[in-house]
Amino acid sequence: MTWKTTLAATTIAVALLSGGAAWAAAPAAYDITPDLIAAAKKDGTVVWYTATDLTVAEKLAAEFEAEYPGVKVQVERSGSERVFQRIGQEQMSGIHNADIIETSDAVNFIYFKQQGWLEPAVPKIVADEWPDDQKDPDGQFAAYRAHLSVMAYRTDLLKDVEPPKTWEDLLKPEYKGRMVKAHPGYSGTIMTATGVLSNLLGWEWFEKLGQQDVMQVQSSTEPPKKLAEGERAIQVDGNEYNIFRLQDQGVPVQIVYPPEGTPIAIGNAGILKDAPHPDAAKLYYAYLYSTKAQQLNSDFGGLRSFNPDVQEKEGRTPLSQIKLLESDPSELIKQVQTIKQKYEQYFGT
Template sequence: MISLPRACALTAACALVLTACGGSTGTSGSATPTSTVDVGKAAPVTPLDAATVARAEKQGSVLLYTNADADQMAPLTKAFEAKYPGIKVRVLNMTDPQTFQRYATESATGVRTADVVMASDAVEMLNFVDKGGVLDYDDPNLEHLPAYARLAPGVVSMSEDPLVAVYNTALIPKEKQPRDLASLAELAKSLKGKIGTTDIGNSQSFGAVSNYIAEHGEAGWKNIAVLGPNTGVESGNGNLMQKLAQGQYQAAYFVAGSVRALIEGEEAGKILNYTYLTDGTPLLPRAVAVTERAASPDAGKLFVNFTLSVEGQQAACKGGFTPYRDGVECAYGLPAVEAVVGKDNMMLGGYPKDIVENKPAIVDRWKKAYNR
């Protein structure tokens, strides 16, 4: 067993990293990624034109509102500032609802607001577009990106982040850890109160549920109905990971994929193990967009251009994002996920159809299943 001080240190690390975060095949071991997959050939570099770059450098700064935490963003912002030393990136971390509410308040009062927003909540982002919050900007990288990366006018995915299952290996050995949600549902009653997830109010939880249901329909709802009354619900991934590390939970599902790098660390790996869900891994597009009220619109465009480039996606990988462009070497990249779960089990395709209209019904049905 790991010592109490080391366990406490791990839970503190979990909280730090995760403050802002998201066909049955049985239980034959862990479904973790491999870095030895074919990542394809990188497309030609597609930078902005010289005039836009010159204006961006004159503007000199980018204000970014994002749901990713400081540790996650650091490799990306440092790489951008190293490439464009005359432009500084200021990052404000907040939830998706806080991002859009703050933008609305600041825009109404004439206070400087975000040049770029980065969010995982499909409904909030689509509402933001409908309200005229997004600059209708097509980045040159788009010609080299898959169709699913185009989420809405001016909105593009910079990362396709998976939701994973996480287990306390001292309580459920690796060889007995379910690799899919259907198998975990079968164990739910025997693990009553020892399984955890995050509340549907969390954008990553809603994204996971909505994507899973879009793929599996009533069969998916059946699994959720079994899991619901046997699952503890936390407000965010920080609490979830702490309780997993402490043994209050033995398993958790629909956990933000940003935990992967942490769990593979020397200490955390002795307690926790993560797995992709082989009956369907939800992949949430983390959307990025330049705002209509940007004070530094060209600097914002340049930042978006960098995040979508092979160079930018390589830097994002270091923070735990999931790059999807061809030619990006990353143990957490989309090809690595596909190598584990198979192409047919990748819940990938932009925003689910009619997600804005369907959200109230999904939330209501989830709440009934979880007695909320």
Template sequence: MTDTTRRQVLGATAALAAAAILPARFAQAQDMPAHERQLHEAARREGEITWYTGQLQAEPSEAVGRAFSERYPGVKCNVVRSTSQVAFQRLSQDGRARTAQCDVFSSTDTSHLTFLKREGRLMPYKPVNAAGMVRAAQDAADRDGHFQVTYLALYMMARRADRVTEAEAPKSWRDLTDAKWRDKLAVGHPGFSGAIGVWAIMMRRLYGEGFFRGLERNKPQIGRSAGDPVTTLNAGERVIGVAIPSAATLYSASRGNPLTLIYPEDGTVISSAPSGAIVNAPHPNAARLFMEFMTGPAYSAATRPFYAESLRPEVPPPEGSRPLNDIRLIAPTAEQVEAEIGEVKELWRDTFGI
């Protein structure tokens, strides 16, 4: 099968899956609640919206754009997808040039949105739909309504189900320091992965620097990104993935790899990714409507086929995962990350020698 054909098949499969889980009342314009209908009427006069995003890969980003335009006929979604840093640089360039191109900005880096808020560049708008989101998304949103969480990434453990049984598997992060896991672990690197940096901050807060010394004695295979252990486990080089992303793991399992998630008893690390409407958005009503869309059930349904966590209780979680409201979630605050990330990177280098 060619790459083009494979992409077409995966896109069609994702669209069918979305249709299967998305009730008609979420997708059809005539069934919109009053607040969305009013915004839709105003947005249709603007005709389009431009979305700068680094939260999702290209295929799911385009799927979101299509789902938005299908739900709100007459409003085209222009998807400008890149890494979060590139998206922020593009937005910064717009600001320096005093041009307004972006309506809604989405990033995996919360500091981008907190900076934009301080600079007065975010529209103070709290979507009505945000009240129906899962607790974790509501709790991580800006209290003043300048940005909302529109993507939640979970980092946990995973096992090769053909080589480690559920009974044998580690139950907590602390278990990873047990000598039985020597030469069996794979993990990313906080110097390259922000997610691993967040995880390392939490481990130091939970168990102190001794945790890392115990982990080092078990000689984990250290990659770069949080997703590298997925490849390592698929290759059979190690059997336990540490701080491994749920979405990438579930996607790999759906392709036939024998991977199973492990939810640590001491907490699954969560990383929240926000979105905000730009204060000088060229299409302000469409921007508000897009924020309603991203905090509503139709968005979670559109991203679910790509194994993104559901932000709405009425949309089931991806196959193989648990509802967010049923998981013990842990995370450092944005202030803690900013203050401690340099320290844990240095601790990592001192402990592991890389």
């Protein structure tokens, strides 16, 4: 009951916010100092609720532990909406397990902020380097990563037909039974993507796609893995970074950036109020935005970064050359129910 009422309240608050929020002062930026490191070691652990691909998240955590021995990272990975559900349940019952939360659904953070669950904190690098539209003016969260939800295919499994080039191409009969797709009810990335694509292409496009015998999976990390298994030849949507990682492993997959545009999902991160390990949280939070971590995200994880010092791997199409479909979280939050309902109507689940 509280969930729904608060959602309604949030929607109103979002409307108000976007109308012209007061520029409340963000706290002064902080840097990683020996004092902070010492305090973090006293905490000993940092609990990170994340929606980043598990291997990437664990790798980042391991690098951190190597750099700051004495501080362990507990990685709790789930799909964005599951992370959201879990943190909601915990906050409602007064449980404070998590230090840092990070999901790929920007709507989540509007909600967190509205609920007052976030602790303002601005690492120096975010204050100095991040573009203004990729950080909260009140310093409660900032864009930790971004990734595209891309169309992609297995080159070796699609030899008999011309590969798709546009979104409309996917409706062609030759692709029937050969596609896999993730679910907006589970994945924040796909919710964002479904929102912008339904605006761009209309629901008729989804209705027709629903008749193409599409394999339905949950997380946006999963379609690339179905391509890797060879279970399907084309992914309608799914994380770009997982495709990059497959390419690095030598799996013959090819990304398609249709001329109509490709949806982008912004993954924010923030420190939770009442975090059980506040100093370790601050240290890890600052670490997440450091050039080193962001470069690792890019190299190993294939994630896009807002840190201008990060160098993209060769062979990857730079963001500047891709037509991006950006989503407005305050608009999206109003469409969530419609999207889910329409989706079930056309795809069965």
